[in-house]
Amino acid sequence: xxxxxxxxxxxxxxxxxxxxxxxxxxxxxxxxxxxxxxxxxxxxxxxxxxxxxxxxxxxxxxxxxxxxxxxxxxxxxxxxxxxxxxxxxxxxxxxxxxxxxxxxxxxxxxxxxxxxxxxxxxxxxxxxxxxxxxxxxxxxxxxxxxxxxxxxxxxxxxxxxxxxxxxxxxxxxxxxxxxxxxxxxxxxxxxxxxxxxxxxxxxxxxxxxxxxxxxxxxxxxxxxxxxxxxxxxxxxxxxxxxxxxxxxxxxxxxxxxxxxxxxxxxxxxxxxxxxxxxxxxxxxxxxxx
Ligand code: SF4
Numbered sequence: 001x002x003x004x005x006x007x008x009x010x011x012x013x014x015x016x017x018x019x020x021x022x023x024x025x026x027x028x029x030x031x032x033x034x035x036x037x038x039x040x041x042x043x044x045x046x047x048x049x050x051x052x053x054x055x056x057x058x059x060x061x062x063x064x065x066x067x068x069x070x071x072x073x074x075x076x077x078x079x080x081x082x083x084x085x086x087x088x089x090x091x092x093x094x095x096x097x098x099x100x101x102x103x104x105x106x107x108x109x110x111x112x113x114x115x116x117x118x119x120x121x122x123x124x125x126x127x128x129x130x131x132x133x134x135x136x137x138x139x140x141x142x143x144x145x146x147x148x149x150x151x152x153x154x155x156x157x158x159x160x161x162x163x164x165x166x167x168x169x170x171x172x173x174x175x176x177x178x179x180x181x182x183x184x185x186x187x188x189x190x191x192x193x194x195x196x197x198x199x200x201x202x203x204x205x206x207x208x209x210x211x212x213x214x215x216x217x218x219x220x221x222x223x224x225x226x227x228x229x230x231x232x233x234x235x236x237x238x239x240x241x242x243x244x245x246x247x248x249x250x251x252x253x254x255x256x257x258x259x260x261x262x263x264x265x266x267x268x269x270x271x272x273x274x275x276x277x278x279x280x281x282x283x284x285x286x287x288x289x
């Protein structure tokens with residue numbers, strides 16, 4: 001039986017005290033433990049940002065890569081070995097800025113992975129520039145007179161692009177966060193989990209006080225997660241009340257990897273290279289190594 005402690009790493013997080021990333025790290029460990037998924041069965045791909053350091057703080061397979069590109073790496077890894085549990089963990093700048101096109105295409109492909117976005121609505125690692133989800137009017141070093149751009153609406157965009165699982169969570173509601181993440185990990189296909197992540201250093205206007213006063217759980221309403229139009233409405237609800245929980249889900253839609261003929265006989269990584277001679281394998285290795 002896997003426990004949360006099985007994911008502990010010898011490295012200690014360097015995040016600011018009070019950062020929402022601590023809750024995210026806990027929730028990820030708790031969800032994998034609840035599903036009894038062992039560290040060696042998991043791959044977490046990250047980009048660049050405070051939260052993208054997460055694989056250093058967990059004992060799992062990790063790939064800490066380029067800014068905005070973890071979904072590309074995760075897609076490749078999933079196709080090479082769809083026996084792996086693949087998760088991307090990255091911030092709003094990484095996921096909804098530099099990686100916006102990867103986000104849109106992963107959603108429409110229905111590739112089987114969990115895309116967890118630490119949405120703190122600011123660039124934290126580079127000291128507080130406004131991000132793709134920042135509030136209009138927000139004053140930062142790169143928007144001294146107030147941000148002008150409209151924020152990216154990630155949940156509505158995911159639904160529009162064909163995502164089959166769209167959810168939002170908040171680290172201040174940890175048990176609820178874990179229960180939604182467990183559902184995302186059990187989902188067949190692309191699952192977006194947008195996290196309202198407090199950045200207590202560079203976005204104090206949108207930290208714990210702001211969210212705790214506003215979030216409510218959609219599961220406690222009569223919201224129908226299969227109703228696309230209703231989900232779109234919930235996805236765009238933002239203000240005095242902010243919905244968290246599972247917003248939209250489509251079940252039974254084939255995943256990308258289920259439709260690739262070459263993957264029908266099982267994960268590529270586990271198949272013997274029976275159709276190639278030893279010389280051909282050696283030549284291939286020499287070419288790519
Ligand atoms: Fe967390 Fe913000 Fe500090 Fe980065 S800068 S570690 S996001 S609180």
